[in-house]
Amino acid sequence: MVEGVQRRRVEAGERYDVFHTDCPARDVVDHVTSRWGIWVLISLRSNDLRFYELRKSIQGVSEKMLAQTLRALVRDGLVWREVEPTTPPQVTYGLTEFGREVGEPLTVLFDRITQRLSPSGAEYV
Template structure:
């Protein structure tokens, strides 16, 4: 094997060697699985939201962390950003097709986890 992001021919086409430390796919996975990335993607699955609506939908996230998470997900091509030229500017976020492809399984994972947790208040 050689260094760098390796492409291997697989039946479905070229794929990244995700176990290589310099593979670009690893950065995307880090952004999706970050503390807040998962919640941003799940929150945007149901509809497009403005920044403050998104912040309100994800309890506990700071403006700084939301901005960082959104910036990374926009750069990765999972989230789109639309700025309305108003005063103050209105910024709306939504999922791209790639973001939906990644976000939908996260919702299923969340559903599986919550089904297996014990009921609240049951000892």
């Protein structure tokens, strides 16, 4: 065993142990729950968006961080990416079936929080 790294093989049909540092599911959880990952999944829940539409919908995210977040979510199979061969290229993003499944509880959580906030946003009702 490498120092500081826990290694364990997962057999077919067995669940991943996300408490092990080398668990592949742990990376996906980290990407989904990252500062911008949640907002990307929530923003794409209703419709597909181009990069700049997505950036505009998530106020405060830089182009660099949005690009990094999207790359990770595409690699994890949560988001799909389509490039239209125009000049300049137009890139559209949307949720995969897996992304919709993962995003659904996040949407419920988001809706629950926003519905419980008072109009001032300082207290819960």
